[in-house]
Amino acid sequence: MSDPKIQLKNFSQSELEDWVKSRGHKAFRGRQLFQWIWQKGIMEFSEMTNLSKELIQKLEQECSLELSSVSQIQTSESQGTSKFLIRLNDGKFVETVLIPEMNRVTVCLSSQIGCALDCDFCATGKMGLKRNLTSGEIADQLLHVRRFSPRPISNIVYMGMGEPFQNYDQVIRSANILHSDLGFSHGARKITISTSGLVPKIMQFAEEGHRYKLAVSLNASEDNSRSQIMPVNKKWDLDKLIKACQHYTRTSSNMLTFEYVLLEGVNDSVEDARRLMKLAGRVFCKLNVIPYNEVTAGYARPSKNRISTFLEALNRAKFPVTVRWSQGDDIDAACGQLSTAAQQEE
Numbered sequence: 001m002s003d004p005k006i007q008l009k010n011f012s013q014s015e016l017e018d019w020v021k022s023r024g025h026k027a028f029r030g031r032q033l034f035q036w037i038w039q040k041g042i043m044e045f046s047e048m049t050n051l052s053k054e055l056i057q058k059l060e061q062e063c064s065l066e067l068s069s070v071s072q073i074q075t076s077e078s079q080g081t082s083k084f085l086i087r088l089n090d091g092k093f094v095e096t097v098l099i100p101e102m103n104r105v106t107v108c109l110s111s112q113i114g115c116a117l118d119c120d121f122c123a124t125g126k127m128g129l130k131r132n133l134t135s136g137e138i139a140d141q142l143l144h145v146r147r148f149s150p151r152p153i154s155n156i157v158y159m160g161m162g163e164p165f166q167n168y169d170q171v172i173r174s175a176n177i178l179h180s181d182l183g184f185s186h187g188a189r190k191i192t193i194s195t196s197g198l199v200p201k202i203m204q205f206a207e208e209g210h211r212y213k214l215a216v217s218l219n220a221s222e223d224n225s226r227s228q229i230m231p232v233n234k235k236w237d238l239d240k241l242i243k244a245c246q247h248y249t250r251t252s253s254n255m256l257t258f259e260y261v262l263l264e265g266v267n268d269s270v271e272d273a274r275r276l277m278k279l280a281g282r283v284f285c286k287l288n289v290i291p292y293n294e295v296t297a298g299y300a301r302p303s304k305n306r307i308s309t310f311l312e313a314l315n316r317a318k319f320p321v322t323v324r325w326s327q328g329d330d331i332d333a334a335c336g337q338l339s340t341a342a343q344q345e346e
């Protein structure tokens, strides 16, 4: 059954101000409320000490801050990565990952339960789409992880379950909460949104002038193999995708990150590397190569030798190339390993 109370965590700061005004209080009370919820992480209205008794009473009667709870935390012994299983009010589950490294602490947020885009190599894709998350449910993930993390969180990536640009509005609203001074005050350049290549949404993101970083999952250097592993390519092929990326980097003057999951025998030849160098070279970018984490039958991570040969072939690229050895594969928390199919309560 759905909660009849108003879920305040789904409100933006200005919507909170409007709500408070509609109940006869001054707008700045809405800003204070926003600050209690996100910056201070307070769950009880009665602990919001600078609000009047009368407002607290109205909040208690009409509103709720309970959107999700942590149901399980698994920590990788060897790598320190933690995976959070989070239960939502409707009994559905979502996963969030905390990745502590030497000089940064990254949180990987989910934007949907499952994903409709059905990339052949991805565990989340195999779940299908259950539903979109609300902005509050997305930001709540960070609240849970922040409470648990012994070190401050430095980077946030929308690379967990789901395709952020298929849930565009809620994702942008949640990023605004992460970025807001009275929210989590994370720098816009420390927040990265990753898309599999929804061209109209990349264009919209560029037009709207958001300062959050953009990552695009390229994963192939020619249309045939990309369409095979990523059905989204049949709708927006590589030429359309690259043009949208160029439009984004020109309008924003921001560098874009291409992600390239390395799959043995599919996209890991020297020829692939050469084609990739040309293709990505058309965009102001850096390239992040991700050796595949094995999750679905039919795909494998190339050998160390083959990975090195691929990287060597990229030696003369005009753009920076990095390799991401995913953390947390022993607890299925690495890229593309998130799936809560087994936990969903129907």
Ligand code: SAH
Binding pocket: 121, 122, 123, 158, 159, 160, 161, 162, 163, 164, 194, 195, 196, 216, 217, 219, 259, 260, 261, 290, 291, 292, 293, 294, 295, 335, 336, 337
């Ligand atoms: N839907 C978005 C963001 C979530 S996936 C997107 O596709 O960009 C985040 C990244 O993980 C993508 O670059 C995706 O290609 C990659 N990925 C998916 N499954 C993977 C796996 N099993 N091993 C390594 N990377 C994977």
Ligand code: SF4
Binding pocket: 115, 116, 117, 118, 119, 122, 123, 124, 125, 126, 160, 161, 162, 163, 196
């Ligand atoms: Fe969805 Fe991204 Fe997985 Fe593709 S790789 S199925 S877009 S989560």
